[in-house]
Amino acid sequence: MANSNDLWEKKLQDPSATPVPLPFEFLKAITCDFSSEQELGRGEHGVVYKGVLPSGKIIAVKKLFQTHLMDDKKFQNELSSLMGIKHQNVVQLIGYCAETSFEMVNLQGSGKHIMDEIPKRLLCFEYVGNRSLHDYISGKIRETLE
DSSP, X not given: OHHHHHHHHHHHTOTTSOOEEOXXXXXXXXXXXXXXXXXXXXXXXXXXXXXXXXXXXXXXXXEEOGGGOOOHHHHHHHHHHHHTOOOTTSOOEEEEEEEEEXXXXXXXXXXXXXXXXXXXXXXXXXXXXXXXXXXXHHHHHHHHHO
């Protein structure tokens, strides 16, 4: 897996490159299995984790909640929109994951299990450390008013 991780990391190193599809297992590995220690923030649609590449470079990995997952058409439209945004003052989308697996799940605690389709939808962005966008904007506004 180290060789494939190197391949994915190399693809993520070029900031001008088109965002790349990334395997769920790669994102799981660089976020320490989406551990709470790697959590950067939480919002209405998902949790953002710090992903540490083998080189030490950090990326932000947003794992969308299954309950808020969009249907495939909406996810594709959102992804297409994000891929078209290229500006020095906007955090760049650098990768994404759109995989589906089938897993046995307990049917509402009944003890019965069924095979269910589990979508995995993640967005990966360049990492901007230390501050939220709100803090950054608020700071700029305060500087302007002073």
